[in-house]
Amino acid sequence: MREAFTGRLIIEANGDGYVITPATVVAALGGGRARIPIVGSVLGHDYRSSTRPLGDGRHGIRVYKAVRDQHRLKAGDGVPVEVERDLAR
Numbered sequence: 001m002r003e004a005f006t007g008r009l010i011i012e013a014n015g016d017g018y019v020i021t022p023a024t025v026v027a028a029l030g031g032g033r034a035r036i037p038i039v040g041s042v043l044g045h046d047y048r049s050s051t052r053p054l055g056d057g058r059h060g061i062r063v064y065k066a067v068r069d070q071h072r073l074k075a076g077d078g079v080p081v082e083v084e085r086d087l088a089r
Contacts, residue, residue, distance in 0.1 A: 002040065002084045003028050009063060011075045017068050018060035019079050021051055026059050029085045033057070040083035043071055048086060 007019025021029075029036045035050035036059065045067055051059035063079055073079065 001028065002082050004080070004082045006078045006080050007061070009068070009073055009075055009077045009079050010060070011068075015065065017063040017065065017073075018052060019063060019081060020054075021059040021061055021081075021083075023058070025083070026051070029083070037086035037089040038083040039086040039088075040081065042081050043067055043079060047083070 003025045005022050005025055007021070009017055009019060011017045026036070029038065029051070033053055035053060037050050038061070039048045041047055042061065042063055049062060051061055054060055061081060061083065063073070067073075
């Protein structure tokens with residue numbers, strides 16, 4: 001089942017950008033501390049990857065620089081995300 005949320009963009013010092021995945025979404029995706037394969041969309045762009053465990057029980061979903069640049073996003077901006085577990089992987 002597809003899960004939708006809007007996350008706040010975090011940009012790390014190295015330039016990586018991601019949004020924190022709500023715990024309810026992580027649970028709906030199957031939970032756990034490992035990467036979770038996902039498919040869906042970020043800002044309407046098709047997306048296929050995995051969640052990124054952050055080491056504190058939370059997961060992040062990467063927002064690629066090309067997408068951030070296209071939408072002129074900066075840290076703290078809201079990013080609409082729709083994901084579901086990628087059962088093909």
